Amino acid sequence: MTVSSPSASSAGSPRSVATKARKASVLAAALDCFTRLGTDGTTIQDIQRQANCSIGSIYHHFGSKEGIAEELFLDGIARFNKGMVRQLKKCQDAEESVRAVVGYYCDWSTRHRELARYLHSRDIDFSTDAKARLKRIHQDYIAAVFLWFAPFVEAGQMRQLPIDTYVPLISGPIQEYVRRWLSGHHNIGPKQVREVFADAAWNAVKG
Amino acid sequence: MTVSSPSASSAGSPRSVATKARKASVLAAALDCFTRLGTDGTTIQDIQRQANCSIGSIYHHFGSKEGIAEELFLDGIARFNKGMVRQLKKCQDAEESVRAVVGYYCDWSTRHRELARYLHSRDIDFSTDAKARLKRIHQDYIAAVFLWFAPFVEAGQMRQLPIDTYVPLISGPIQEYVRRWLSGHHNIGPKQVREVFADAAWNAVKG
DNA sequence: CTTTTTACTAGAATCGAATTCTAGATTACG
DNA sequence: CGTAATCTAGAATTCGATTCTAGTAAAAAG
Missing domain, CATH: 1.10.10 (Arc Repressor Mutant, subunit A)
Known part of the structure; x- marks a missing residue:
């Protein structure tokens, strides 16, 4: 090398x-x-x-063929995360941030529909190497997000909860909705239900 | 025949x-x-x-090999759904029902950890035939769940929301948590965070 | 109780796609 | 320049999914 x-x-x-x-x-x-x-x-x-x-x-x-699939996956996740963090940094307060997460999810999935679909189609089941890389990406993301939200929790704008529950609470519902939409289970696009999920997300974590 | x-x-x-x-x-x-x-x-x-x-x-x-994989998936989903509906029918009111969904998710994933992992590993990407069968299973489930919850919405115990948003709102977070747990991202089992997600679920849909 | 049809099991033979290998071209770099 | 590293090509190989043929046992028909 x-x-x-x-x-x-x-x-x-x-x-x-x-x-x-x-x-x-x-x-x-x-x-x-x-x-x-x-x-x-x-x-x-x-x-x-x-x-x-x-x-x-x-x-x-x-x-290998699997190598292509993994690269596509890891690269896609990394780009998604990067964009998310960028959006967050534009926000002023806790509520705006939480709503931005949901909004970004909707926008990104709509804009990159095929990639989003692919990312949803695989989630577990990777080679040891890919798992390690994914974990790394994931940890970096969690760290960045945590850094961003921690002050809001400190300040009492957001509730104090087990650390690993924030992401599922905030993005779980919209993510699940998008997954179903991408599999063709329902026809109303995520942008039209965005508010419902943004409200729920903020409700789940507000102080 | x-x-x-x-x-x-x-x-x-x-x-x-x-x-x-x-x-x-x-x-x-x-x-x-x-x-x-x-x-x-x-x-x-x-x-x-x-x-x-x-x-x-x-x-x-x-x-085919794919045929085995599909059967395993469809069969697993069907059994999961059946158990869920059975749990629901034991409940007395809206809140108990919503909490039961989250609870069942935790219990089932813990009890059938390998199958749960497998079900999470595939979600989109099926043969035409399997897609049709999945859609059928899915619709039956939605119908049963809808029948159960509709009276509570009527009675004002639960909020009126777009029909396709209930499932993601209630089970999205716990599902996402379980997915991450099954991929080894965190170590605290779902049973220990069950209350957090049950509270959030009920909060998201209560009237 | 036979006959015939159908469901099922077995495992060898085939076929196709992923991967490996060898050779050659192009670029970096001292 | 020349030597090594990176990269491209595509033929040859390998490995596994699938197909095929033959046979057994249960059920249905008569």
């Missing part, structure tokens, strides 16, 4: 750019195939053809 | 008993393999060996 100076690697040597683009195109192709043909129905060839690259190239970058 | 008298088929002709037993043993073996080796990591041979039967037998009963 080459340990180049940290600053140089991130930017744009001709190859690293090409590599990033190729990986991205494979992931995009994979998502599209998974959506159209189902995760199991998709073959490496389907992805490879759609991404315009060779089998060798795919295996070089992802190691 | 033989159309025997309806009453006779359900009970216990020597063959139908043996068949039921074999199917059950395959499903049990499958669940165990899925738990130990992961859904993808499990081969038909693994299941076949553990269930002590031949490949032909498995394919005769389930048609």
Whole structure:
């Protein structure tokens, strides 16, 4: 492995750019195939053809079909989380923050419907390595969210509860609603019931 | 197809008993393999060996590996739902009913931990046929639950809300908590946070 | 009680898709 | 330049799901 100076690697040597683009195109192709043909129905060839690259190239970058699926999942979660944290930081108080969580969930799922669907389709059942990476992502997220909300709890704007219960209380209902919507169980989009869930979320945790 | 008298088929002709037993043993073996080796990591041979039967037998009963997975899923959901409805019918009023939903979720997931884990690991992404069967199971459940709760809404004990929001509001948080617990994200079992979620559920829908 | 049909079991043979392997091209870097 | 590392290709292999053929035992028909 080459340990180049940290600053140089991130930017744009001709190859690293090409590599990033190729990986991205494979992931995009994979998502599209998974959506159209189902995760199991998709073959490496389907992805490879759609991404315009060779089998060798795919295996070089992802190691296995499962590797593609994991990357897509972890990458998607990470992006979702990042956006969430960004939204939170725009908020002024506890209530606005809690409502922002629900709102962001609705917006993001509507905007990235296919990816959202994919993220919902897998949740447990990963390789040891992917599990570790997921746990890491998850912990970073929890830490960021915790940092944001802790002062509100301190100040009494939000109730004091077991630490692991906040996320389920706030986002559980909207998440479950979105899951059902994405599986085609109901037709009313999340944006139209957003208020109901935002109210419930705030109610569940307000001081 | 033989159309025997309806009453006779359900009970216990020597063959139908043996068949039921074999199917059950395959499903049990499958669940165990899925738990130990992961859904993808499990081969038909693994299941076949553990269930002590031949490949032909498995394919005769389930048609495909996916068929086993679907049967396990649908059967599990159906049993969960049935138990839930039974619990509900023991309740006297709205609040007790709502709390019972959360309680049942905790108990069942703890008692049938492996099956619960499996049910959480798949949620979308089924064959057309399985989707139809799932929808049917789902509708029956919703109908039963709706029948139970409707009078309470009428009587003003529970709030009037968009029909599809009740289930996510009541069971979303505990479900999300259990999912995280089953994936190993936190160590405190659902029974220890049951009250928090029961309170929140009742709060979200009380009149 | 035979015959015939149907449900079920068995396991070898097939087929297809994931993965591995070898070779060659391109880029970084001293 | 030249040497190593990264990356791309696609043919060859491997492994597992599925199919097929044959046979057994229970049920239904007569």
